[in-house]
Amino acid sequence: MKQFLYELAEQIKKDHPAWENLTVVFPNRRAVLYFRHHLSQLLEKPAFAPQLITIEELFARHSQVRVPDKLELVHRLYHIYGEVMKRTTTETFDQFYFWGEMLLRDFDEMDKYLVSAEQVFRDLSNQKEMDAAFEYLTEQQIEFLESFWGPFQANLTSNKKKFLDTWRHLPAVYREFRNSLSTENLAYDGMLQRTVAEGPLDQLVSGPVVFAGFNALTSAEEKLMTAYLTKGTGKVRWDVDSYYLNDTAQEAGVFFRQYQMHAVLGKTFPKDIPGNFSRPKNVSILGASQLVGQAKLMAQTVGELLAKGMIPEETLIVLPDEKMLLPVLHGLAVEVKTMNVTMGFPLASTPVFNLIEQLAELQVNQRESRFNQRHVLALLGHPYVLAADPVLASGRRKEIVENKKFTVPAEEMQIGPLLFGVIFQPISGQSIIGYLHDIMYALGGLPQLTALDKEYVLQFLKLINRLGEVWTVEEAAYNEFPPAKKEKEIWKSFLRLFRQLVRAQKIPFVGEPLSGLQVMGVLETRNLDFKNVFILSMNEGALPAGGHRSSYVPFTIRKAYQLPTTEHQDAMYAYLFYRILQRAENVYLFYNTETDVLGQGEKSRFLQQLLFESGWNIKHRVLQTAVQPTPLRAIEIPKDEFALQGLERLNEVTDSSKGISPSALNTYVQCSLRFYFRYIARIKELEEVDDDINARSFGLLLHHVMQKFYEGVVATNKNKIIEPSDLNHAETVIDKLINEYFIHLSGTKGEVVYEGQRLIVREVVMSFAEAILRHDKAYAPFTIEGLEKGGLTYYAKISHAPGQAVLSGTIDRLDLKDNVLRVIDYKTGGDKLEFSSIESLFDGEDKSRNKAVFQTFLYALLYRANHPVNGLQLIPGLLTRANLFEEELHFGFSMNKKPIGDMTPFVEQFESLLKRLLEELFNPEIPFRQTRNEKNCEYCPYRQICYRN
Ligand code: SF4
Incomplete structure (x- = not known):
């Protein structure tokens, strides 16, 4: 197989033996690079190459203007647009950017x-104008214009x-924009091309x-090319194949067929159009599921072929979807030693982008030099911040969570490595x-970051610097905002x-351009030919690319x-696809066998065309992933030394622990494995501190308020007897207690603003507390026997080591009236007051x-105990x-x-079943097992470990 560029090099060598004066113009730089390489292969001795340039460079040689970058152009357009539209304060630069970019593209x-x-x-939009327009338009143009403007004449909605x-x-914006650029000797690409093409040439x-x-x-390109041809110094070499040129049904040949009709360009087509496409080839179409499936299958195929002697330099991998880049690189890393990637990696997919988003959240929500804990925690978990000092970052996270810090003072966070100091400054x-500039610098100096990470940082640093040259605070938020709001708006x-800027940016991979296996996007393949072609x-939606800009x-x-439409784009992609196949010998085309939820992303029509029209003998294979769900094995944890030690620790009576709590035992009855995870292995879900108190904290707040x-009351009365009069005006006290609790939680001294979740919690707790006090008032007088009463222990002899089990717990409230001792538990959930039997309480199933x-x-x-x-009634x-x-309180349970x-009367039975339960818990022969009652798994934090939903 001879590549197009190699043939071109041969032709040029033959036609222009003295080529010092010759200029060869290509569509892009990559084609220049490969052509230079082929030319050097044909030379017997060193020689100067002809002028090898791209079409943009040719236009630039005809002009003296400078083309600024897109950011500068859109920024200039923003001002012109504002002037023409007489807009004063309503649209900031960032709001304009999307439209500005679009308008610039249209111009x-x-x-x-x-x-x-x-x-x-x-x-x-009015008939007269339309009629006037018809005078110089063709019938087809009139038809298209009528279909757009017709509805404007019928009715004019506010959107219209x-x-x-x-x-x-817009015509004025266009005019003014071009004028302002011209006066400074500037232009955008199209403007430059038009000026050249419409100039004297x-x-x-x-x-x-x-x-x-x-x-x-x-x-413009057509006009410039024609000028050279007309003058007699120009020649054209088309990279075309008779397969799609001569078949009018093939969209890949659309443009060439138009050029064949052109008065000047038509003469440049040779009599014998090459017919490489129809030569025999090994073609395989391979289906696999999703990105990873395709990437793995491709990497495996490449690996096998390389082992059989396939040459990496003769091999091309085309990625129409940039999301494939990482899976492909990952897959190929095992199989291929050298490769060159000619496509960018999206900047928006890097950890730096994510870091900057988190930094913005941190600063936007900062108040009086205190940061919201949620944003501090997120940043402390970011890989780069963690890398700066993992011990300190984890320690800080733990401290914030454990101390339930709602806000964190900036100065507390600035201690530690330089990065912490720079990030956590208001x-x-x-x-x-x-x-951001300082943070990028601090990141760049972190020895823990990889070279690739530093490359990301460098790209962001460049972007931030560039933004610093263009973006101004005045254009971000106008002065009518109050200062605090303005800060946020900025x-x-x-x-x-x-x-918007980051989304459009890619990080170029730097590789050895001509050596190793080549990985490219579709557009980069122009004019290149490879013996082995893999397209994923x-x-x-990927090839051809879907949608329109x-x-x-x-x-x-x-x-x-x-003007170009989607049809134009489809024809261009069809050409690129057929072109890369025409000279290849071995072709592997991969597709995703799974369409998305909307049924989109079907097999490309290009594949269907190959299957039905090409005449090639195509092998079609779909990789079936044998879906064999691994049978789930029940999880059992034997009571080994670790588990027994854990039990012993739990059972100990020390200063900090007084034995097994009722809730731990309750968990054991529900599911002994959950008990193991929670109390023996101590696997905890990370307890995040919420901005506000959350639903789980209803109970905590209610307990706190009732206790206080x-x-x-007891302190004021100096005795424990509660009279109904003690409960007059209780709401005011409760309100104050709730307030104090929130102030303590938020760490502020000022007033608490009740909004959102905080307001709901306050209202719910208020309503529970008021209901309790209403019933208490009706029940009074009574004596408080205990509030949040702890230090109570219960010992049960057991036959296994350590010989006795110790239970302990804290009772919310105990009160006494007329021989009735109530043991009260406050609950804010939906607990029921009925049960069927004492046995049922011990039956987790x-x-x-x-x-x-x-x-x-x-x-x-x-x-x-x-x-x-x-002689007391214990309820x-x-x-x-x-x-x-309820109107009247029914206290106690019903069996x-x-x-x-x-x-x-139930104590004896309860104690006997309790003893049996404790025997089982300490029995080293009985492992911790998953519950068979899946209802118990519903709110279990370990569901993912157990595969229980
Ligand atoms: S998910 Fe179910 S089986 Fe697993 S630990 Fe939790 S409660 Fe037990």
């Missing part, structure tokens, strides 16, 4: 296609009015000029660029602009003025087991949703619908 395209902007943006308002100003580059490998020419919107504005993502100029108007309330009864009975038992209750019960909001007026 660029109109200029490259030499279309009159005045005509395109002509307002044809808005559109018309902008539309009418009498100063052409001297010597012969060969245009090689062009397709889908813009009108800054104003004015200093954004400097702040950050928001910066982020909006930054995100052969699905609609946004534009001010609607489809019908584009059609009317022959009654402690206050029982779907209607009442955990709350089990736990409250244990509290009662604990009390009994520590205090004489002779364990809940104050909860189920009874608090089998019979209220339990005294627990004493």
